Amino acid sequence: MSFTINSHKETNRVRVIKIKHEDLDRLVFPFKKHTITSLEYKPFTRFTLAKSLDEVFENKLSKTLIKTLKDRNTGTIIIEPEISNKKFDKEFLIKLSTGFAYLVGNPNFDSMTGKYYARFYVKHQDASDSYLRKAYTNLDLHTDGTYVKEKTDWLIMTKMEEQNVRGGESVILHLDxxxxxxxxxxxxxxxxxxxxxxxxxxxxxxxxxxxxxxxxxxxxxxxxxxxxxxxxxxxxxxxxxxxxxxxxxESKKKISFPLPVGSTIFSNNYFWLHGRKAFNEHSGLSRELLRIRGTFFN
Ligand SMILES: [Fe+2]
Structure with a gap:
């Protein structure tokens, strides 16, 4: 009935929350109440969903997320749910990430997809116009929301799926x-x-x-x-x-790690930078990520 929270093996600045299979099971019923379409079309349902997520953890998850994200000494949380069972599918992961987001604030409208979140693939071949989808080059350290008017206090990146992946580790750096x-x-x-x-x-x-x-x-x-x-x-x-x-x-203080499928990086966007290493070449390479960016509740 509770998540565990520990420091990342490389740094105290990153906290790792593990969510047990039994607790995920307790989310299946409240999550079923909402379809992805209703979450997309009716913003209030995302709050209901987030509340049901917090209730599974006796309302401690929201407090932990907000405190860790806002604390200059920490500011990044990796959330690792035990999703080995097939019932925790992509739809479940979208709902889980939506819940995390709405426990801390309001997501921004993502113009790339026209929704409150975006899902995108990195594949072997790419004809896009930004580094986001270029598999075989580094995605250099950066913050999000640099080119939009909205404030971007935080971001969520959830790995939805990966196939034939070697390399492509997540890279993050704390400004301090x-x-x-x-x-x-x-x-x-x-x-x-x-x-x-x-x-x-x-x-x-x-x-x-x-x-x-x-x-x-x-x-x-x-x-x-x-x-x-x-x-x-x-x-x-x-x-x-x-x-x-x-x-x-060239910084030696970057932290890099493979993000397991189903896991989320939740970061403060003002004093953490993020990026990704290049993937090893493979014609069947496929990786899907979900992102949500937004502002804190006042
Ligand atoms: Fe980014």
Whole structure:
């Protein structure tokens, strides 16, 4: 009747929550009440679903998630449900991730899919216009929501399925562990406004302006950055971004790990960066991820 929570084997900053098979079983009935269509069309049903998830854990899951996500010393949770049984299918995983999201806040509308969440594949062949689906290159460290108007306080990434996968490990970095934080967050160019656009597949017509580094309410640096979308307007902006990209990718403080199918990474988007290593080439490679991004309840 309770989840376990422990530190990740590589760092105390990441907490690992394990959910037992018996507890997942207790979610089957309340989850059945909602179809995916009703969750998509009727936002209030997502709150009902999240409440039933919290009740299985005596309302402790919501408190643990919020506290860990907001704490600058932690900020990332990996949730590993014991889903070996076939009844915990993809539909179940969508509902579980929806529950996690609505225990902490409101998801943003995801323009890529026109829903509150997005599901997408990485496969052997790809004709898309962003690094998101390029299997054989690194997806470099970045934060989400750099090119949208909405605030992106947190993000959820759930692995739905994988076939013929080798490589493709998740990579994350806490800003305070990064060797170059002080140097680059104090660089005046990093505090200038940059212009951020996005490729067609993101379905975002407008561009936004914001700096790479800002400060949180306690005066600590926070970051909003991805390599592909800023449009530098001067030599100094271009060179700053190159330096930033190199300094992130060469960091020795990155943590990488294989994410098991069914598991979720739930991260604060202001002081954690995330990315993915390249996959090993395989013609039958297929991996599906679900993502939800949003803001905290007030
Ligand atoms: Fe991302």
């Amino acid at each position: 562990d990064w060797e170059h934080l002080d140097e680059l967050s104090k660089d005046p160019v990093g505090k200038e406004n940059f212009l951020w656009g996005s490729p067609k597949s993101k379905n975002t017509e407008y561009k936004v302006e914001h700096p790479v580094f800002k400060k949180d309410k306690d005066g600590k640096p926070i970051i909003s950055y991805i390599d592909q979308f800023p449009e530098p307007k001067s030599m100094k902006q271009g060179l700053f971004l190159q330096k930033l990209s190199d300094a992130l990718e």
